[in-house]
Amino acid sequence: MIPVFLKNTTKRLEQGLCPYILILVHMVLGTALVYISPRSNLAFLVLITSFFSLYSFKADRRFKLAAGMVLTLLIFPVVGVRNIFYLEVIFQISVFSALALGLNIVVGFAGLLDLGYVAFYAVGAYLWAFFGSQQFYILHFAPGTQPSHLPFLLPGDAFYLFVFVAILVAALTGILLGTPVLRLRGDYLAIVTLGFGEVIRVLANNLDKPLNFTNGPQGITPIQQPTMPQVAVDGFNALFGRVVGHTVSPADMYNVMFYLFALAVIIIIIFVTRRLDDSKIGRAWTAIREDETAAIAMGVPLVRMKLAAFAVGASFAGVMGVLLAGSRTFISPESFSFMQSIGVLSMVILGGSGSIPGVILGAATVTILNLQVLQGLSLYLSQLRQTDAVIPIINFAWANLSSQLDPAKYQRLLFGLILILMMIFRPAGLIPSQRRKREPASDEAEAKEYHGTP
Amino acid sequence: MALLETVDVVKRFGGLTAVNKVNFKLDQGRIVSIIGPNGAGKTTFFNCLTGIYHPDEGQIIFNGRPLHRLRPDQIASHGLSRTFQNIRLFGNMSVIENILVGMHVHLRQSPLSTLFHLPSFKKEEKEAELKAEELMTYVGLKGVGNELAKNLPYGGQRRLEIARALAADPLMLLLDEPAAGMNPQETEEVTRLFRRIRDQKGITILLIEHDMRVVMNISELICVMDYGEKIAEGTPDEIRADTRVIEAYLGRGAVAGQHEKKVA
Numbered sequence: 093m094i095p096v097f098l099k100n101t102t103k104r105l106e107q108g109l110c111p112y113i114l115i116l117v118h119m120v121l122g123t124a125l126v127y128i129s130p131r132s133n134l135a136f137l138v139l140i141t142s143f144f145s146l147y148s149f150k151a152d153r154r155f156k157l158a159a160g161m162v163l164t165l166l167i168f169p170v171v172g173v174r175n176i177f178y179l180e181v182i183f184q185i186s187v188f189s190a191l192a193l194g195l196n197i198v199v200g201f202a203g204l205l206d207l208g209y210v211a212f213y214a215v216g217a218y219l220w221a222f223f224g225s226q227q228f229y230i231l232h233f234a235p236g237t238q239p240s241h242l243p244f245l246l247p248g249d250a251f252y253l254f255v256f257v258a259i260l261v262a263a264l265t266g267i268l269l270g271t272p273v274l275r276l277r278g279d280y281l282a283i284v285t286l287g288f289g290e291v292i293r294v295l296a297n298n299l300d301k302p303l304n305f306t307n308g309p310q311g312i313t314p315i316q317q318p319t320m321p322q323v324a325v326d327g328f329n330a331l332f333g334r335v336v337g338h339t340v341s342p343a344d345m346y347n348v349m350f351y352l353f354a355l356a357v358i359i360i361i362i363f364v365t366r367r368l369d370d371s372k373i374g375r376a377w378t379a380i381r382e383d384e385t386a387a388i389a390m391g392v393p394l395v396r397m398k399l400a401a402f403a404v405g406a407s408f409a410g411v412m413g414v415l416l417a418g419s420r421t422f423i424s425p426e427s428f429s430f431m432q433s434i435g436v437l438s439m440v441i442l443g444g445s446g447s448i449p450g451v452i453l454g455a456a457t458v459t460i461l462n463l464q465v466l467q468g469l470s471l472y473l474s475q476l477r478q479t480d481a482v483i484p485i486i487n488f489a490w491a492n493l494s495s496q497l498d499p500a501k502y503q504r505l506l507f508g509l510i511l512i513l514m515m516i517f518r519p520a521g522l523i524p525s526q527r528r529k530r531e532p533a534s535d536e537a538e539a540k541e542y543h544g545t546p
Numbered sequence: 547m548a549l550l551e552t553v554d555v556v557k558r559f560g561g562l563t564a565v566n567k568v569n570f571k572l573d574q575g576r577i578v579s580i581i582g583p584n585g586a587g588k589t590t591f592f593n594c595l596t597g598i599y600h601p602d603e604g605q606i607i608f609n610g611r612p613l614h615r616l617r618p619d620q621i622a623s624h625g626l627s628r629t630f631q632n633i634r635l636f637g638n639m640s641v642i643e644n645i646l647v648g649m650h651v652h653l654r655q656s657p658l659s660t661l662f663h664l665p666s667f668k669k670e671e672k673e674a675e676l677k678a679e680e681l682m683t684y685v686g687l688k689g690v691g692n693e694l695a696k697n698l699p700y701g702g703q704r705r706l707e708i709a710r711a712l713a714a715d716p717l718m719l720l721l722d723e724p725a726a727g728m729n730p731q732e733t734e735e736v737t738r739l740f741r742r743i744r745d746q747k748g749i750t751i752l753l754i755e756h757d758m759r760v761v762m763n764i765s766e767l768i769c770v771m772d773y774g775e776k777i778a779e780g781t782p783d784e785i786r787a788d789t790r791v792i793e794a795y796l797g798r799g800a801v802a803g804q805h806e807k808k809v810a
């Protein structure tokens with residue numbers, strides 16, 4: 093009964109103007125809620141899930157594109173500037189989407205389980221951190237002993253150049269780390285890549301001597317940002333000042349700017365991923381994932397194709413690393429722990445290995461769970477501890493709750509749960525990847541011929 | 547000159563010599579079968595030819611080139627294509643994509659033309675798709691291009707493996723028990739398909755098969771292996787009458803004429 097009812101309702105919702113109205117209502121509702129209560133997590137969730145409506149309802153592509161642009165280019169920046177925490181969440185979703193899309197090439201397409209993916213992210217981040225800070229002049233000083241007033245090696249605008257340099261450097265690192273492990277399969281590959289990931293982090297931790305490249309565990313700061321034209325700040329204030337409610341500072345604008353950069357990178361990544369997937373290279377990757385032996389027997393050069401997967405995946409992470417260094421102005425080895433690799437992997441698996449929308453959904457879900465749900469719970473619990481509330485039946489005073497119980501620290505539990513639940517209930521992910529359906533090429537050719545010779 | 551020639555090919559697994567000094571010659575345009583009891587080393591011999599294993603000793607010359615030190619993908623690009631005894635399709639790819647992977651060695655698309663869909667890329671992809679559809683029709687898989695390979699019925703999967711191998715435009719096709727598990731009607735169909743492949747495309751076929759109806763029906767030459775060694779070679783009639791072959795299949799002492807029928 094109920095499934096039939098549901099089916100009928102969804103069918104009705106997909107007809108005529110219904111989807112358009114639903115999408116708009118969702119967007120407007122989300123925006124309004126966030127506007128009315130800028131601090132509410134729930135309101136923000138409503139807003140951000142409007143992307144889900146946008147994706148899942150059937151509507152004209154141009155409409156979807158326009159709505160998506162309004163959301164990402166207009167509503168998110170304005171809402172984000174009103175409450176900078178939202179912008180942080182959106183930025184992190186973007187960063188992790190890009191990382192997950194990169195890992196998706198390696199794990200989802202080529203089927204090479206890489207547990208050290210975050211290494212390439214670190215390479216990108218440290219690349220700009222080194223060249224975009226004073227670190228070059230600190231090479232001969234132990235951490236913390238450098239004189240003050242050192243010059244910067246490069247101007248902040250070299251950031252743009254390094255976005256491209258990072259593509260090359262990260263891709264090369266990918267090839268370098270990939271070469272020795274190519275003969276390994278499955279679990280062995282996973283363990284060795286895990287090791288390499290840790291090697292990069294340990295290097296970052298210890299390359300403060302003999303020459304101080306990374307400033308060790310203290311990390312590198314300040315890292316320069318590209319110049320922000322005053323026009324942009326003024327323009328934003330003039331346009332949205334009223335809606336935002338306060339004058340936007342250049343610092344806020346930087347957040348918006350890096351969010352927009354991340355968005356641009358994601359769009360490019362999606363474009364590249366789709367083009368590659370639908371070509372000889374992408375088919376070779378999937379063939380390798382499906383059956384290595386059959387693939388090589390069909391003439392697919394395993395080594396070259398695997399290295400290509402490593403290189404492409406790594407370059408995506410490298411670019412995001414530069415972005416991270418620029419946006420944070422501070423980089424330390426902590427940001428590149430094994431947990432990060434696992435986090436990105438759980439995004440890919442949750443969303444749907446090999447599926448672009450799936451992987452983005454996975455990144456958004458995990459980031460929101462991490463930043464909003466877990467932290468929200470932590471906040472709630474700590475508030476409860478302050479009160480003298482008591483759990484009724486068992487007579488437990490919240491104030492006695494151990495301060496060890498801090499949900500924000502339960503990331504690992506979260507990742508573990510996600511991985512286990514997905515393996516049991518939806519091994520293909522929330523939005524499983526699908527093979528492209530092709531129109532029979534011969535039909536088209538015939539049609540052309542038919543029209544060509546009347 | 548022979549299209550394929552092996553000289554004293556040896557492949558050992560630890561103490562077991564799976565292929566033992568096999569000398570073998572195959573002329574262009576023939577259909578030749580390798581038969582032999584289970585574990586005789588037939589598949590291992592195929593794996594040596596296609597580079598999945600490197601032979602421990604001996605030489606393999608294909609089309610004038612030595613193959614025995616090349617990687618499988620290089621061998622494939624030299625025109626030696628194969629199917630597998632236990633079907634090895636790319637299960638989660640569509641039927642047409644499986645065939646397109648088979649064309650890998652012929653596709654020239656550069657990364658640049660791929661990213662920007664340059665005319666050269668589009669043209670090549672379109673032609674590849676057309677050719678893949680032709681091949682699907684050719685092996686009897688018309689209209690299932692978008693189906694996932696793993697969802698095809700058994701016989702369809704065997705056909706798809708053949709289409710995928712043909713996609714590389716090989717000079718020679720190695721088929722490892724292509725009729726295994728098929729019913730008599732399907733078997734007859736694929737037997738006809740093999741003949742068409744040879745007659746129309748001029749592709750040399752080397753075939754491992756247990757089904758004697760197939761073997762005796764289409765082979766021009768049969769090579770018999772037992773315990774890694776080539777024990778006999780000849781026309782179907784010669785093989786039918788060969789006592790060593792009957793012994794290999796039925797054990798020593800079973801020689802006399804009364805068992806001949808079973809082999810045939």
Ligand SMILES: Nc1ncnc2c1ncn2[C@@H]1O[C@H](COP(=O)(O)OP(=O)(O)OP(=O)(O)O)[C@@H](O)[C@H]1O
Pocket residue numbers: 559562564582583584585586587588589590591631
């Ligand atoms: N990778 C391997 N490692 C160890 N032994 C192997 C390996 N591959 C094959 N063998 C052994 O080599 C011998 C020949 O095996 P092969 O698969 O070539 O036989 P076959 O003639 O194809 O048999 P069938 O008709 O059953 O397919 C067998 O004894 C087998 O157990």
Ligand SMILES: [Mg+2]
Pocket residue numbers: 588589590631
């Ligand atoms: Mg065999």
